[in-house]
Structures are given as structure tokens and as C-alpha cells.
Amino acid sequence: MSKYDIFFHKISLIISLALLWIMLSGHYTPLLLLLGLLSVIIVTIISSRMGLITFDQPILQLYFIRFIPYGIWLIGQIMKSNIDVCKRILNPNLPINPCLITLHLSQASTFAKVVYANSITLTPGTISIDLEDSSVEVHSLSATGAEGLKTGNMDKKITHAEAAPYV
């Protein structure tokens, strides 16, 4: 990564932190704006000294935008599996059948792998236990939840979102 790239990363970090400050503060007096500017600059200096700015992201940190349609689909899945887990909890017989499965990861970037592992954990009934380079180990509450992951529907959707064009 060249010095030019790191410079643009710093600028985009400053802009996004400043927008976050303005949105969270809600007060626009000169003193508070000055304090905000000061803290944004301190955070940028600290994160560049920690070497956090050389992360494998594109210049504009809008990488997450392509995952928004996927996020809407994911909320639907979360609701479905929540209803399933609640039914199992409320059933007097407690019909659970825990199992461990290993899934193959087809994503290229670290970010997409983290999105996949986090989506598995976010969906009730499945938890990602161990994340390695090209596989993830999953603990599932029931065999049906494990079958749903083995079809690879979520995996395909994330790989598709990862390959979407820049916005």
C-alpha cells in the first residue's frame, strides 16, 4: 500500500468520524465543535500509530453498502430461526439435537469471512465456534438448522454481495 493510499484512508476516516460526532452530539456551539475536531484528530493519530489504517479496504470506507440487501435478507432469516428456537424452548420435551458441523468458506476477503461467521452466530440456533482460513466449525442446536446451513444459501449470498460492483 502506497503513501498516497494511506493519506486518502486518513482523510476518509476523519470525514466519517466527524459525521458520527455531529450526529451523536446534536449541539452545534463552537466549543463543542472544536472539542469534536480535537477528538477526531486524536483518534486518527492513534489509529495510524497502531497501524490500523493499512487494513485491506478500498479507499472510500463504503465497503459495507454492498452488504445492505444481504442484511435485509438476514433479518428475515433471524426472525424465522428465532421462532423455531422459541418453539423448542417452550416445548415441555425440549426437542434439541445438538451437533457440530464443518462448513467450507468460499469468500476471498477477511471482511466477508467475518460477515459470514457473524451471520451464523447472529442467527439463533447456530454458533460459529472456530474460524480458520477456509473452513468454519459450527455448533447447531438442531439437525434442521445444520441442514439449512449445509445447503450453502447464506454462503452464496455473501460471495455474491462481495463480488458486487463498487458504489
Next chain:
Amino acid sequence: MSNIDIISGALIVAGSLSIVVGLLGVYRMPDFFTRLHAASVIDTLGTILILSGLILYQGFNLVSVKLLLILIFILITTPTAAHALAKSALHGKIKPILGDD
């Protein structure tokens, strides 16, 4: 009471009920990993329902944008915490109870 107040109240009550169901699950499940599954019902269904009820109650202003940000950050951080717990439990030699298959 307008219609929106009734809808947001219903969402908040449903979220509270789902938290009770999640707690019942934490109490009933047999081992560490299955308890984590029950706790993730609280993290997802409970927070989504309660915070969306509060957002509807506020209408569109600075407070509701902050509530939406809280919801997004909770949905990013809780699976990370659950993954860290599960991973350290597995590496700390806690054997998960497995079904008969």
C-alpha cells in the same frame, strides 16, 4: 393514544416477552453451548423488537437515528462476544453434549 403509540407499545411488550422466553431457555438448556443459543434469542429478537418499538414511538428525529445506531452496533458486537465465549469454552476443553446422529 394514536395508532403508532399502540403499535410501538405492542412491539415493546413482544420484545419483553421474547426476553422472558430467552431467559427460560438459558435456565432449561443442558450445557454451555446450548445455553448460548438461548441467549442469542435475547440478543436478536429482544433488542430488535424493543428498539424498533422505541424508534416508532420517537418518530424521525435525532433520538431515533441514535437508537438505530445502537441497534446496528448491538447486532454487530453481540455475535462477536458469543463467538469469543464459544471459542474459549471449546479451547478450554468443555465438551459439548451432542445428539444421537
